[in-house]
Amino acid sequence: MAATTEEQTYTYVRPSELTFADGRADLMLATSGGRTATGPAPHPVFFDGFLGHPEQAAAALLAVAKVARTRFYMPPGMVAAILRAADPVVTSNVDRLRFESFSACCGVYARYDALPGSLDGTVLDTGTTNVDFNPPMRDALARIGGLEPLHLQVGEDVVVRTLDTEVTEKKVSLPERWLKGFAEVQLASATVTPAFEVAAAEARRFIRSLPSSGSRKPVWVVPAGRGLRITTRPTPDGVSLSGLDRLKPLEPLLRFARSLRAYAAPHDSQGATGVWELELDDARLVLALSPESSRGFSGEGGVLWDLAxxxxxxxxxxxxxxxxxxPRIDIQRLAAESGLSEDRVTGALGRLGAAGRVGYDAAEAAYFHRELPYNPERLAAMHPRLRDATALVNAGAVRLDGSAAYVRSGDTEHVVRRTEAGDRCTCPWYAKHKGSRGPCKHVLAADLVRKQQA
Known part of the structure; x- marks a missing residue:
């Protein structure tokens, strides 16, 4: 079934541009709509200064932009649609810049973190926006050399330019599942824990040895001495990986790598989310991969518990x-300032994440604040299972009987039972996924009624 889309219009004062003069490169990234610390802004201005390690930074920016233009999985029988890539999202988090993108298939999330040591300049504001990544600018980035200083502007003073300048517009169809993926990936990332770390030499050997395509069934990457190996057997000390080519976006950065870290979600014999982090000089390139290459983050449904x-x-x-x-949300501080318990603060952050308003950094083991530059009402309304569960509750279709709940859906009454391993349902959807993609509508409906009667 084709994902529904909405037309996203990026409005730029002018296209992003990279110029070379006087022995340095000047990169101006045009911004389009977003939020700053003081509220909405049509063209935010976040940073003006030099970006350290210029060749590394150029390769990282190109890697994030390439993920947005890539479809790593094509369903059988599907004709590839010509989908213009969405422009990356950039967030200014006080002392760092984060560039994020999602693949067209919604199964790969990429983030480049330019950390404090790589920024030599003035952070003019904090917030989130889209930035223009046009083909000429990308071509120029590929020509950045190791000795050229890289001056970076994220946004510019549009008051000076707009009096006699035409606005540049780019339109792209954003699939609903792409938007939902941003909400889901932060929740999945918050469940991972460090699995292993290998030195740069082994990172280069392992990534370069992977085929450009291969089996879509999950395999497990496990430590082997100082290196890594692949096994087809589930193992609790490994990281599951489906679609070996989905790690290839790391390859252009391997020459700059300090180490490669991997994070794994709780052990799952069917595969689980994996987070891969290439440690660079004063920077990180992060990839989060969905449990299966044919299974985008948008269908995971983990945010439904928080939304319900x-x-x-x-x-x-x-x-x-x-x-x-x-850059790192302090849960203890928020608990003290809000008067809520830390558990309630964490639950609130999960709900904010479902609307794309926070992300999660596995390296810091902390949430960070960002506001996706998309319609927040659209983001909040993209959960049909929660909508259907609410309709069942409103129709009086849920009957509680001790630890069991009986939910009538159409001509069938499904039984939801509470167990130590979580709620179980007799519906076909639960039989197929067994809770691995969030709760079914019957489990959600039963949970809603229990909370109403508590």
């Missing part, structure tokens, strides 16, 4: 006022 919690909605409203585009 009415208390978390009120908590999220309170917590959102206290956020200030921090």
């Amino acid at each position: 919690d009415e208390q978390s909605a009120d908590d999220a409203d309170l917590i959102s006022v206290l956020l200030a585009f921090e």
Whole structure:
């Protein structure tokens, strides 16, 4: 089934541009709509200064932009649509810049973190926006050499330019599943823990040895001495990997690598989300891969638990006022300032993440604040299972009987039972996924009714 789309219009004062003069490169990234610390802005201005390690930075920016233009999985029988790549999202988090993108198939998330040691200049504001990555600018980035200083502007003073300058518009169809993926990936990333780390030499050997295409069934990458090997047997000390080519975006950065870290979600014999982090000089390139190459983050449904919690909605409203585009959200501070418990703050952050308003950095083991530059009402309305569960509750289709719940859906009554391993349902959807892609609508409906009667 084709994903529904909406037309996203990027409005730039002018295209992004990379010029070479006087022995340095000047990169101006045009911005389009977003939010700053003081509210919405049509063309935010975030940074003006030099970006350290210029050749490395250029390769990282190109890698993030390439992921946005790549479809790593094509369903059988599907004709490839000509889909103009969405422009990357950039967030200014006080002391660092984060560039993010999603693949067209929604199974690969990429993020380049330019950390404090790589920024030599002035952070003019904090917030989130889209930046223009046009073909001529990308071609110029590929010509950056190792000795050329790289001056970077994220946004510019549009008051000076707009009086006699035509606005440049780019339109792209954003699939709904692409937008949902941004919400889901932060939740999946928050469940991972460090699995292993290897030195740069082994990172280069391993990544370069991977085929450009291969089996879509999950394999597991496990430590082997100082190196890594692949096994087809599930193992708790490994990281599952489906679609070996999905690690290839790391390859152009291997010459700059300091180490490669991998993070794994709780052990799952069917595969789970893996986060791969290439440590660079004062920077990181991060890839988060969905459990299966044919299974985008958009269908995971993990955010449904947070969205179904009415208390978390009120908590999220309170917590959102206290956020200030921090690079690491301090849960203890938010708990003290809001008067909420740390568990409720964490639940509120999960709900904010479902609307794309926070991300998660596995290296820091912390959330960071960002506001996706897309329609927030659209992001909040993209969860049909929650909508259907609410309809079942409103129709009086849920009957509780001790630890069991009976949910009538159409002509069938499904049984939801509570167990130590979680709620189980007799519906076909649960039989297929067994909770690995979030709760079914019947489990959600039963949970909603239990909370109403608590």
